[in-house]
Amino acid sequence: LLQHTFKQNFVKPIPDPSLALGQTAVIGQITTRSQDIEASLGLYRDSLGMKLLSIQDISDYGFCLYFLAFTAENPPDQDLTSTKNREWLWQRPYTTLEIQCRPGQSCVPMDKEGEGVDHITMEVEDYANILTKLKADQSNSSFPDPDGIQLKLKSASR
Numbered sequence: 001l002l003q004h005t006f007k008q009n010f011v012k013p014i015p016d017p018s019l020a021l022g023q024t025a026v027i028g029q030i031t032t033r034s035q036d037i038e039a040s041l042g043l044y045r046d047s048l049g050m051k052l053l054s055i056q057d058i059s060d061y062g063f064c065l066y067f068l069a070f071t072a073e074n075p076p077d078q079d080l081t082s083t084k085n086r087e088w089l090w091q092r093p094y095t096t097l098e099i100q101c102r103p104g105q106s107c108v109p110m111d112k113e114g115e116g117v118d119h120i121t122m123e124v125e126d127y128a129n130i131l132t133k134l135k136a137d138q139s140n141s142s143f144p145d146p147d148g149i150q151l152k153l154k155s156a157s158r
Contacts, residue, residue: 034146036146053096055067065100068099122153
């Protein structure tokens with residue numbers, strides 16, 4: 001489980017034996033890598049409708065992190081590079097997509113590396129139009145992202 005607050009604000013949760021992990025759980029984050037962040041943002045933000053919530057420059061280690069989610073929420077500081085948004089980001093009750101941009105480093109798709117990821121499925125509102133716009137395989141609603149990660153779409157309306 002991820003700690004959702006920074007050390008100075010941490011309050012240990014009281015375990016609930018009725019819950020499998022002792023507390024409410026959600027997949028907090030899925031991390032991918034990108035060689036071309038503009039192409040990735042073009043897909044995830046502009047085409048799929050995810051909201052860019054935070055940009056964290058970790059250039060001392062050779063990368064920058066971009067966090068997106070299907071949400072209408074705004075971070076507390078509208079400057080997406082502000083460190084004030086970090087703790088808020090880890091407390092979201094929904095899954096975020098973390099795209100690690102490592103300029104100049106190759107990105108082998110996760111499913112080709114044997115890391116246990118075959119694809120990522122996302123529910124979207126404007127399903128038919130997005131499939132057409134992205135030229136996705138209509139038979140299984142799938143397509144690769146700019147770095148080769150296989151994505152599948154489902155209609156959010158049931």
